[in-house]
Amino acid sequence: MTTYIFRRVLQGLVVVWLVSVLTFFLINLAPGGPSSLVDMNTTASQREARLRQYGLDKPVMIRYRDWLVGTVQGDLGTSINGGLEVSQLLRERLGRTLVLGLSALVLAAVLGVLLGVAAALNANRVLDHVVSLISTLGMSIPNFWLGILLIIIFSVTLGSLPATGMPSSRNASWLTWIRHLILPVSVLAFSLLPNVVRITRASFLEVLSSDYIRTASAKGLRRQLVLTKHAMKNALVPVIAILGLISAVLLSGSVVIENVFGYAGLGRLAVDAARGRDYPVIMGVTLLAGTVVVIVNLLTDVLYAVIDPRIRHDH
């Protein structure tokens, strides 16, 4: 197992490095340039001065080498358009995206499992159809549309919830924070919900029809106990797997939500940086996202082995 993990970590490092090479050359070769440089009003002499300041007058190979050397030493550089350190930006934004993403993940997991179980227990009855309708809606309604719709209902018409994802004061109380988070978290959770509901329902139905459940019921255990102790435990393994997958997607999935609700997370940082060709920030975000995906994949594979003894990674 230790050799396996060691090998996977090495592979992961190579993957992240390849991602950095690919991203660096793609963004540098793409047309356009940092928006503080490529602006309608900027004259040629202003552009030259700024190119030199940003070090963009050097050949792209040299720039990549400088970036790699800096990054290995823990210096991700400075945002060209914003002037802030990339590592500081990533720290701030990652924290906020985690708050938004994890809240939505927990909400989607709890609601999704409940609804999925309810649907499985009432398979092909009215409740099942209602749940299936909800998850179809969650699957097909675009995030931004739902976000704006909820803002119109709850903020504009009813005036009961704020339209922004975060308060604009450092002294805001926890309660204020939560009020601001309700809408964005709900929208994000709603879009994650269908996956959880469907997997839970399918997996529960499969487990319910298995022999050991029939045995448990036959030996006279109460239905309640059969469901919670025998069925639930086994049915949740694939659900945990899908939650792992979703959390990797969350990083990018919240981009739209963050824009609609003016929430300063990682997704918006990535979009702004891409639009403004802020090379160091694009590199930082890509590196972070790449690392997260590699780590989540590794963890999932290792967890499989831990949960299911039949899976071995030794050979």
Place this chain on the structure above:
Amino acid sequence: MKQLVRQYIVYSLIAMGAVVGVGGSAWAQDYDASAELTFATNADPTFNPWAPGAVIESNLINTILFEQLTRYNPDDLSPVPGLATSWEISDDALAWTFTLRDGVTWSDGEAFDAEDVAFTFNDVVLVEELGAQSANQFDPVDMVEIVDPLTVRFILNTPFSALPYYLASFSGILPEHALGEAENPLTVTSFNKQTPVSTGAYKVAEFVSGSYVRLEPNELYWGEEPKLAALVFRIIPDANAQVAQLLAGELDLVTRLNTQVVENLERNPNIRVLRQSQNLYYWVVLNQNDARFQDKRVRQALLHALDREAMIEAVLEGFGTVATGPIAPLLGALYNSDVAQYPYDPEQAVALLAEAGWTPGDDGIMQKDGERLSFGMPTGQFGYLVPATLLAQQYWADIGVEADVEVIEWNAYIQQVVVNRDYEATLAWWSQPPTADVAPYYSSDAAENGNNIPNYRSEVLDGIMTDGRRATSDEAQVEVYGEMQVYLAEELPYLYLWYPDILSAVNTRVQGMPEINSATAFQFAADWFVAP
């Protein structure tokens, strides 16, 4: 040249003018001192008006923070006192002397004086290696000389009658004591992104990247005490989200509205939609390096072929007027409407092309000596540039002119069209200070490298514009610039499309805010208040 000394009424009289309508309430404590106003900006601001890339997202905030030597008169946009109280021009028109306001203190307690003005220009704006934002507007300035602690003299290399106008256009004064030691005063992060030192009525209290900027009253402000507890700028990139928050009462002002939302906003009793003006015009340019476009009859024909009234209806929902030149009617006497007009007239367009030697070929496209009147027209994904370009393409197709439209992402568009000048025709806009001095966009020096995007070169025009910069009296300016507009309408270095209305929506609780345009409104932030 006759010496011109401009005496201005005391600042307080203007401030009173700005709050007219509340019946002399400026003296009483007739405002809610605990009120906060909330605005939107589309990206993280940079608290330094000259920092490269500090543009639309930073301009209004910087206008509040960094006061300028002059401001715009809220009635007619003529320059009025800011950090300078009066100014005069020398007989040879090559030196302007500004008397600075006494008793102004930076937000950290240091006194403001001539050192700061000299530093801002000599060590920041005029240093080419720094690439300061809009520094090219100050090309005629050689240096700023300190006469005494409260007097500075701008030494020019060529007359520059529009100087006081440009000084009111996002030209904030920087603190020498805070930035003087820096290797590059434009990239000091602790200043640009945290706590800048400023002289305005409000100062930065908090800035959370990607989220909001909170300004609170500057206790050391030289003028009347600010009347609001805080001004918050939320960072909201999405225009629809801005409008939703305005409707929800979470924002008090949204500038640069999309015309489609106007009707909806006007139905809301708490919101007023302002139709404002700016010296801004949309245009089509035909690259003058292309021999086909050097004949002015071709340019005139292409403008005659466009139904601009219909285009304004289609892309602006009618919120605009047909442009006759680079100077908007907003400029009053300086605007000359008595110039060549190009009403929609496809027949006249075809006749002009025929006169220039272009006749329809076998494929229906105009031809001359075997060359087709067919050209590439890149357009950027920004605002309504794409639909406007497609309309132009249609109108030209009607007279046998083929525009090959290529839609490009905005940043890449600027790289291709503005930086590389790799285009034959394109459609965009210019926004400039409310002066008739258009040299940065038209002079031969600015072709290829500067803001003269069509690469138009005319000694006649250069001469007129230099005369304009020499003309210091209002009458002389009206005359020279009137003549310039006649010349431009005849020559069409740019095909003038329209002056759009600048639409803003403001919550009715906001009082004391000049309405002429947002640049001016934010120069008078000290006067804003909310009734109790």
